[in-house]
Amino acid sequence: MEATGGHGPVVLVEGESDAVVVRALLARRGAAADVVPMGGVTNLAAHLDPLGGPAPHVLALVDAPEVRFAVGALRRHGVRAETLEELGWHGVLVCDRDLEDVLIRALGPDAVLDALAGMAELGAFESLAQMPHWRGRPVAEQLHRFAGSGSGRKSRLAARLADRLDPAALPDPLGPLVDAVLAMP
Structure with missing residues (x-):
C-alpha cells in the first residue's frame, strides 16, 4: 500500500x-x-x-x-x-x-436467521445447531460460530447483514x- x-x-x-x-x-x-x-x-x-x-x-x-x-x-x-x-x-x-458479534447483536438473531434463509443457508445452520457441542446454546452464539464456518460464508453473510443496518x-x-x-x- x-x-x-x-x-x-x-x-x-x-x-x-x-x-x-x-x-x-x-x-x-x-x-x-x-x-x-x-x-x-x-x-x-x-x-x-x-x-x-x-x-x-x-x-x-x-x-x-x-x-x-x-x-x-x-x-x-x-x-x-x-x-x-x-x-x-x-x-x-x-x-x-x-x-x-456486533452485527448479530445489532440486528438480533431473527434478522440474521432471515438473512441465512435468503442465502439458502438455514438448513446448514440448523444442522450446526443440532450438533452436540452447539445444541442448547444461545442462538446468537450458534450464529456467530456458523458465520465463520464454510467457504466464503463470512463475507456473504456480512454483506447481507450490512444491508440490514x-x-x-x-x-x-x-x-x-x-x-x-x-x-x-
Whole structure:
C-alpha cells in the first residue's frame, strides 16, 4: 500500500468480511475511503508503516481480543495508547468481541436467521445447531460460530447483514467509524 499523503481516508480492517461491511456502510452514507483488509490485526504495524504511522486520515477497526496488537503497532510508531478511549484518539476503533458479534447483536438473531434463509443457508445452520457441542446454546452464539464456518460464508453473510443496518443508527464502533470518515476532508 502506498502512503496517501493526506489525499483521502484509509480504513484498515482485519479481514475481507470486515471490509465488505465497512465498504457497504460508507457507500450508503456517501463516504469515500480506501478500505484495506490487513490479513489479520497482527499486520497493523506493517500497514501503518507506508502511511507514516497513525495519522488523522487513518482509521483501524480491530477486535477486542486483539487489542494488544493494536497497542503494539501504535507503540512501534511512538504512540502510547492503553485504553479503548486512547486507542480511539489515534483512530483505532474496537469491536466488543468481533464484527460478526456486533452485527448479530445489532440486528438480533431473527434478522440474521432471515438473512441465512435468503442465502439458502438455514438448513446448514440448523444442522450446526443440532450438533452436540452447539445444541442448547444461545442462538446468537450458534450464529456467530456458523458465520465463520464454510467457504466464503463470512463475507456473504456480512454483506447481507450490512444491508440490514439502519445507516442513521449504526452500532458502535461502526457508527463512529463512518462518522469519522465523513468528517475527514
